[in-house]
Amino acid sequence: RDWSQDGAPLLVADAYYSVAADSEGLHRHADAESSFCLTSPNSSGVSLWLSLDDVPAAAGGGLELCSTSSSRFSPSCEEFSLGRGDVLAFSKDTLHRTVRWKSQGNGSTGHRLRRALVGRLVPHDTA
Secondary structure, three states: OOHHHOOOOEEEEEEEEEEEOOOOOOOOEOHHHOOOOOOOOOOOOEEEEEEOOOEOHHHEOOEEEEEOOOOOOOOEEEEEOEOOOOEEEEEOOOEEEEOOEOOOOOOOOOOOEEEEEEEEEEOHHHO
């Protein structure tokens, strides 16, 4: 869909996320299942993830995005490293999750923190 003809997109939800080092991370999900509940299921939508911390994939803790073009039950996934200030944009239907931090070899994940600002955008004519 070409949003440029619809006027400015509307922010329908925003959030601050903070995940501690000992967290399992959030399970694989699509934002359409929850964050876009105020819009029609048929409307398009985009999630923006603004990283507030450095999150290298090599240490775990990254954001995993999955393509479901082949199957929702065996998607092809890629974990992204994020630097503070990096933004990922993806469809409201994209399966994604936060990944658990990897152990530093002594059983500890350290004192890492993963924080992000998240926004949900829809075309202006959706509301």
